[in-house]
Amino acid sequence: MDLLALADFNLVARHGGFGRAARATGRPKATLSRRVAELEADLGLRLLERGARVLKLTQEGRALHERTAALLTEIDETAAALASGGERPRGTLRISAPLLFAQTAMGKLAAGFALRYPEVRLDVTAEDRPVDMVEEGYDLVIRVNPDPDESLVGRVFLRDRLVVVASPSFQRPAADGVVPAVVRGTAARRAEWDVLGRDGNGRIAVDPVLALSSLVMVRDAVRMGVGVARLPVSLVGRDLAEGTLVAWGDAGGPPIELWALYPSRRLLSARVSAFLAYLKEAFPRGEPEELGAMLG
Structure with missing residues (x-):
């Protein structure tokens, strides 16, 4: 496969036409058209559908463009980096x-x-x-x-890792009580959560009273004292240090x-x-x- 012809094909595909590619690069339109035709003949495939006003990639042309455009860019960048004496990110x-x-x-x-x-x-x-x-x-x-x-x-x-957290004002119920909870995602049914702590491992029954699409929203709701939630340590670490939230224990599960x-x-x-x-x-x-x- 002629890499120069492949590069010209990707140039035309990226700009959406021979004329646009020629104007953007200063290359003759006829040269681009000839080289793409040669590539199609070499591969035995039609890569472009040429209409009166519109040029579209065929299924094969789209696949070739998607799989080779990034590789050609990397080759160009590597050559430029070597020419400049070092591979600087660009x-x-x-x-x-x-x-x-x-x-x-x-x-x-x-x-x-x-x-x-x-x-x-x-x-x-x-x-x-x-x-x-x-x-x-x-x-x-x-x-x-x-x-x-x-x-x-x-x-x-x-x-x-996830921890089970609540507002300091939120009263922890008795062992057999059901705890209001805030969850991420769609509304869920009652469930049991693992709570792993210094005093031993246990489980709590939770009843989701709020279902929110963002963990940031979940954290803000828990701060208001509406219920408990399972949240990442990274998101609530400062709250735990400042006492605006308290940890009931780790939530367990995979890291x-x-x-x-x-x-x-x-x-x-x-x-x-x-x-x-x-x-x-x-x-x-x-x-x-x-x-x-x-x-x-």
């Missing part, structure tokens, strides 16, 4: 981060990273949904306890792990490597108190 770094982590920490992390690496344009999206990194063009995804995925590799950079993930088939770019190193610097021990310190 270009766009697209990151998807979970909502709570984005709200509590990503603003400060992004600002600090941008100040250190001014040649990197950071683009961060806060979302909890699963994403297809290759198809959606993300360079790095941060997720909590992600499912195993053979197409992704990564590392844990932060661990947290909360924050992973930084990237596609296994891509070369690790300088900008991704730099951001991974920055995360390690921001959370050297990977403990929840380090995240809690960013809530300030």
